[in-house]
Amino acid sequence: MAKIFSVFNQAGGVGKTTLSMNLGYELSQRGKRILLLDFDPxxxxxxxxxxxxxxxSATIYDCLMKSYPTSAAILPSLHGMDLLPANIGLGMAEMELVVAPMRESKLKKVLTPILKSYDLILIDCLPSLGMLSYLSLVTSDCVLVPIDCEFKSYRGTDLLLQTVENVKGEANPDLSVFGFVPTKYSKAKTQHKRSLGAMNQYLSMIAPVFEPIPNAIAFADASEQGQPLATYDRRHEALKSIALLADQVCAELNQDLGALAHVQ
Ligand SMILES: Nc1ncnc2c1ncn2[C@@H]1O[C@H](COP(=O)(O)OP(=O)(O)O)[C@@H](O)[C@H]1O
Ligand SMILES: [Mg+2]
Structure with a gap:
């Protein structure tokens, strides 16, 4: 049964999409069945x-708003993962959902039929605190929060964490923050070191602050080529931090397997 992770931060350009793809790829290489859900118009x-x-011909929008069968919209076996894609049409859902009945359960309804086919569903959220992000959080088990190491960018996390608390209080009491991932980290920049220090000081009380993902242009080059960094440059230094994060996610997924075995 899949765990569902929202890769979420209302700030744009912090590395959500890059992290979703590269973490998903690393986990797929470890034998985990991964579905990437593009939830950004x-x-x-x-x-x-x-x-x-x-x-x-079909995207998450069709599944969400037109009851299109989920499995028919999924594109299988792309770099060892499956993808439920999105395009600009998903932008319409943001408005349509405002008046849609039972909107809280709409994404859950889309994913329920395929939960058994995956170990992990990674939802790449859009940079907003709007309805689509809300739906993603309502449907998820965990939130993974990438944070840019630029000057005080961790400050926006107050609002983000408040949003998570609101969702927990209302519609999804089991939601938890899995951890924070500092991104685009340059060792050479003292300002980045200060940001990292502050994240470790303030955020680690809430959830683990994972190894920073280094600033590496190769991430952009790889995505421009339509592939994860690991297939573009398999010896790249930055892959080490992705692997360390994957260790933590694997431990979480395997823990659930252990609990299941115990029950059976
Ligand atoms: N660790 C990194 N080092 C350098 N560039 C990065 C890194 N992570 C992401 N990028 C680049 O930053 C830009 C924004 O990343 P993206 O993953 O699209 O962020 P988001 O999904 O949060 O908007 C992209 O051009 C991407 O290639
Ligand atoms: Mg993105």
Whole structure:
């Protein structure tokens, strides 16, 4: 039974999509069955995975708003993962959901039929605190929060954590923050070191602050080629921090397997 993780931060450009694809790939290499869900109308994840969003015949929008069968919209076996893609059409859902009945359960309804087929569903959220993000949080077990190491960018996390608390209080009491991932980290920049120090000081009380992902242009180069960094440059230094994060996620997924075995 899949765990569902939202890769979430209302700030744009912090590395959500890059992290979703590269973490998903690393986990798939460890034998985990991964579904990437592009939940951003910009379709960046769909593009990073090497596809042209506007040419797709079915996307998450069709599943969410038109009851299109989920399995029929999934694109299988892209770099060892499956992808439920998005395009600009998903932007309409943001408005349509405002008046939609039973909206809280809409994404859950889309994912329930396929939960058994995966170990992990990674939802690449859009940079907003709107309805689509809300739906993603309502449907998830955990939130993974990438934070840019630029000057005080961790400050926006107050609002983010408040949003998570609101969702926990209302619709999803089991939601937890899995951890924070500092991104685009440059050792050479003293300001980044200070940001990292502050994240460790303030955020580690809430959830683990994981190894920072180094600033590496190769991430952008790889996604431009429509592939994860590991297939683009398999010896790249930055892959080590992705692997350390994957260790933690694997431990979480395996813990559940252990609990299941115990029950049976
Ligand atoms: N660790 C990194 N080092 C350098 N560039 C990065 C890194 N992570 C992401 N990027 C680049 O930053 C930009 C924004 O990343 P993206 O993953 O699209 O962020 P988000 O999904 O939060 O908007 C992209 O051009 C991406 O290639
Ligand atoms: Mg993105």
């Amino acid at each position: 910009q379709g960046s994840l769909t593009i990073f995975m090497g596809l042209e969003p506007e040419s797709l």
